[in-house]
Amino acid sequence: MIKDNDMINTLDELEAFLLLVENGGLGLKNVEGVALATNNSNGRPFVAVLDDKHQLLLGRWVSDEVYENGKDMVRYGVKKTH
Template identity: 70%
Template sequence: MIDDQNVIETLSELEAFLLAVESGSLGLNDVAGVALATSNADGRPFVAVLDSQHQLLLGRWVSQDVYENGKELVRNGPSRVH
């Protein structure tokens, strides 16, 4: 499921989203990873929260700038302490 209402426009918004995933405040179960990806349907970039079976638990659209510049943040995780 991808949330169409909230597009992540900045790296600080991406970091806040990653912290929310890590802290468990989104109420997701069996979170195994986070990745940046593009939609097969239309090529739009999004951040994907995946379970242990590599199934999409939650997705949020991201701006092209966040997609291009947020790869290290997703790969290494947020630097702020939650």
């Protein structure tokens, strides 16, 4: 399920979303990973939260800038500051 109303437009918004997923703040079960992907039908980029069977649990559309510049954040995780 991809939420149409909740587009992630900035890297700060992506970071907040990733932290919510990591901390269990969205109430999703069996979260195994997060990936950036594109929709097969229209090429629109989104961030996908995947379960242990690589099935989509939740997706949020992302801007082109976030898709291009947020890859390392998704791949390596959010760097926490102390």
